[in-house]
Amino acid sequence: MRTLIICIAGTFLLFALSASQAQAIYKTVDADGNVTYTDQPPNPEAQPMDLPPITVADPYEARASRSAENDEPVEELVPYADFRLLSPTQEEHFWGTGGTFTAQVASSQPLAPGHLVQFYLDGSLAGTGTGSFLEFTNIDRGEHRIRAEITTPSGEILARTEDVVFFMRQQTVINRSRN
Numbered sequence: 339m340r341t342l343i344i345c346i347a348g349t350f351l352l353f354a355l356s357a358s359q360a361q362a363i364y365k366t367v368d369a370d371g372n373v374t375y376t377d378q379p380p381n382p383e384a385q386p387m388d389l390p391p392i393t394v395a396d397p398y399e400a401r402a403s404r405s406a407e408n409d410e411p412v413e414e415l416v417p418y419a420d421f422r423l424l425s426p427t428q429e430e431h432f433w434g435t436g437g438t439f440t441a442q443v444a445s446s447q448p449l450a451p452g453h454l455v456q457f458y459l460d461g462s463l464a465g466t467g468t469g470s471f472l473e474f475t476n477i478d479r480g481e482h483r484i485r486a487e488i489t490t491p492s493g494e495i496l497a498r499t500e501d502v503v504f505f506m507r508q509q510t511v512i513n514r515s516r517n
Contacts (some may be wrong), residue, residue, distance in 0.1 A: 362379075363376070363377060363386060363389060364377070364380055364384050364385075364387065365387055417447060417450070417488075417496050418445045418447055418496055418497035419447075419497075420444075420445055420446050421445040421486075421488060421498070421499060422443065422444060422445070422499055422500075423441065423443055423485070423486060423499045423500070423502050424442040425442040426439060426441065426484065426502055426504040427502065428503060428504075429504065429505070430504045430505070431505045431507050432505065432507060433507045433508075434507075435506070437475065437477045437478065437506060438473065438475045438476075438477070439474055439477065439504075439506070440471055440472070440474070441472050441474065441484055442470055442471050443455060443486045444470060445497070449468060449470075449488070452490065452491055453468075453489065453490060454466050454467065454468060454489050454490075454491070455467055455468065455469065455470065455472075455486055455488055456486065456489055457472045457485075458484065458485050458486070458487070459477075459482060459483070459484050460482055460483055460484075464484075478506065479506045479508045480505065480506060481503060481504075481505055482503070483502065483503055484501070484502050485498065485499050485500065485502065486499045487499075
């Protein structure tokens with residue numbers, strides 16, 4: 339019985355010592371100015387640092403949604419229901435731009451993380467990004483079609499604009515008076 343009491347007391351003392359040492363943090367700076375933090379005293383005269391108490395936050399508890407509480411049907415949002423091209427507009431003519439124009443899209447919903455905007459010019463993918471603008475350069479004169487799509491990284495199409503027809507115009511001898 340005496341041996342059991344000594345073992346229990348020794349175990350308690352060992353846990354108490356390890357717990358007190360786990361609380362002690364020592365800071366050392368070497369000759370090159372490198373700072374090291376350790377839980378082992380670097381020398382016998384080392385004093386532990388005074389650390390502020392640890393901040394502990396209460397766990398977050400998710401609340402049931404109002405519709406689940408009231409058993410009301412929830413209207414599911416259609417993502418990007420109003421996705422549209424702002425520029426160019428239908429049958430817009432670009433004069434004297436040197437074959438350059440900027441396409442712009444808009445939606446009342448912001449683009450979700452991971453979703454991409456893809457611009458198609460004359461049926462071919464012309465650019466991809468996460469913004470609402472894309473500048474096109476060196477576009478030949480004549481009639482062109484543009485559309486935009488919002489896709490997931492896996493390629494699923496979430497929204498698509500209508501095709502917009504526009505015209506790139508350049509000054510010619512015939513259209514010299516056009517500004």
